[in-house]
Amino acid sequence: MASRSLDGGTAMNRLVDRHHLPATTDDTAPGRRQFIRLVGGGAVLAAGGTLAACSSTLPAAALQPWTDAAGQADTRRFMLAHALLAPNPHNRQPWIADLREPGRIHLVCDGERLLPETDPHGRQILIGCGAFVELAAIAAAQRGLAVTIDWFPGGTPAAEALPKGTRVATLVLGEAGSAPPGALFAQIARRHTRKTAYAAGKPLPGDLARAWAATAAAFGLRSGLVTDEASMSPIRKITREAYEIECTTPRTWLESARLMRIGPDAIATHRDGISLNSPMVRALYTAGLFDPMEVPQRGSSSLQRVMDRWVPFETGSGYLWLASSGNDRLAHVASGRAYVRAHLQATAAGADMHPLSQALQEFAEMRSLREAVHRAVGLDPAAATLQMLARVGYATEPTGPSPRRELGALLRT
Numbered sequence: 001m002a003s004r005s006l007d008g009g010t011a012m013n014r015l016v017d018r019h020h021l022p023a024t025t026d027d028t029a030p031g032r033r034q035f036i037r038l039v040g041g042g043a044v045l046a047a048g049g050t051l052a053a054c055s056s057t058l059p060a061a062a063l064q065p066w067t068d069a070a071g072q073a074d075t076r077r078f079m080l081a082h083a084l085l086a087p088n089p090h091n092r093q094p095w096i097a098d099l100r101e102p103g104r105i106h107l108v109c110d111g112e113r114l115l116p117e118t119d120p121h122g123r124q125i126l127i128g129c130g131a132f133v134e135l136a137a138i139a140a141a142q143r144g145l146a147v148t149i150d151w152f153p154g155g156t157p158a159a160e161a162l163p164k165g166t167r168v169a170t171l172v173l174g175e176a177g178s179a180p181p182g183a184l185f186a187q188i189a190r191r192h193t194r195k196t197a198y199a200a201g202k203p204l205p206g207d208l209a210r211a212w213a214a215t216a217a218a219f220g221l222r223s224g225l226v227t228d229e230a231s232m233s234p235i236r237k238i239t240r241e242a243y244e245i246e247c248t249t250p251r252t253w254l255e256s257a258r259l260m261r262i263g264p265d266a267i268a269t270h271r272d273g274i275s276l277n278s279p280m281v282r283a284l285y286t287a288g289l290f291d292p293m294e295v296p297q298r299g300s301s302s303l304q305r306v307m308d309r310w311v312p313f314e315t316g317s318g319y320l321w322l323a324s325s326g327n328d329r330l331a332h333v334a335s336g337r338a339y340v341r342a343h344l345q346a347t348a349a350g351a352d353m354h355p356l357s358q359a360l361q362e363f364a365e366m367r368s369l370r371e372a373v374h375r376a377v378g379l380d381p382a383a384a385t386l387q388m389l390a391r392v393g394y395a396t397e398p399t400g401p402s403p404r405r406e407l408g409a410l411l412r413t
Ligand SMILES: Cc1cc2nc3c(=O)[nH]c(=O)nc-3n(C[C@H](O)[C@H](O)[C@H](O)COP(=O)(O)O)c2cc1C
Pocket: 024, 025, 026, 085, 086, 087, 088, 089, 090, 091, 124, 125, 127, 128, 131, 191, 192, 193, 194, 195, 354, 355, 356, 357, 358, 401, 402
């Protein structure tokens, strides 16, 4: 696929300037409207026929784990094949599963798959690990086995240290018939983080809101659902500003840029990170007109373009938040367990959930917005820590799964 008829000179520069992409969105299925907006007023004519022939569909190999999970005969592999479908920051999939001891799974945090700039203490990475363990336990129950979880058997990492190589949990499998199957298992392979626009103001069912509150409480967390316009407005403003900070801070932008997988070959090779697969983006990248390593500058039209792509993230029915009183490592994994259950509950109810984590991040430039987002949801930042903030509602476009590495890549046998 190539861009056929790009014109040169000034128009070319305009195009380069326009095509910074956001750090945290997947770009797997943009519609024609987006294509037209990107091209902008016909100043540049990009390869109509060739682009139309390209597909945004992700390569099948990268999605295979979503359909393979159910077919695993061995119980521990069945558990792990479902666990690896967990939501996790930047789709880093930071997990290693050691199966060398029969009847147990040792989950180790993969030190090569951390986000040291945007997640300097590994809080979000451990939330992803908590979600992984929860899905493993739900899958074990599906096979009739209860799981005993020993968290951080080798000790917890220091509060501000990255959990590099940390043994996060040992899962010990119970006897046959020790657990009944749960209602949420069926949602594991149906759950996806939809990053498109959500329907405006469509109310969420009261049952779902109550289920989310009960889930958070079951894991010792506080939670809230913000749905009134007066309270949502400051959250929108803070999350937007936080995103702008992440995008204009060179080291945090570049951390995401390095994880951009552009086009089917890169997506199929890595099966992680941020998938960018729209025909337009691929054409620009191939033509050298989109350079992910160029950091958007404040006041530039390139930053404006990045922020334009944030706009759909301000749509939805509300914001769900989860918070802990302390901020220790057990709170992080508990937040992951609660978050993934809440997302499965949303999936069962036909609703969608999309975390917006920038304002919660611990790097220095985010400090004042981090405090502001706590106050915006009614928390004292000195007394509680927001662990997850997600917009919730109903996606207006159906989007499919994100890539996953194959099960074998995680295993130590
Ligand atoms: C702790 C955590 C933080 C996340 N933060 C964001 C975020 O700020 N923006 C975003 O678009 N997605 C965020 N996500 C969602 C991930 O991008 C998503 O789970 C991952 O790409 C895998 O896709 P899936 O959930 O559809 O399987 C977050 C997920 C977790 C667990």
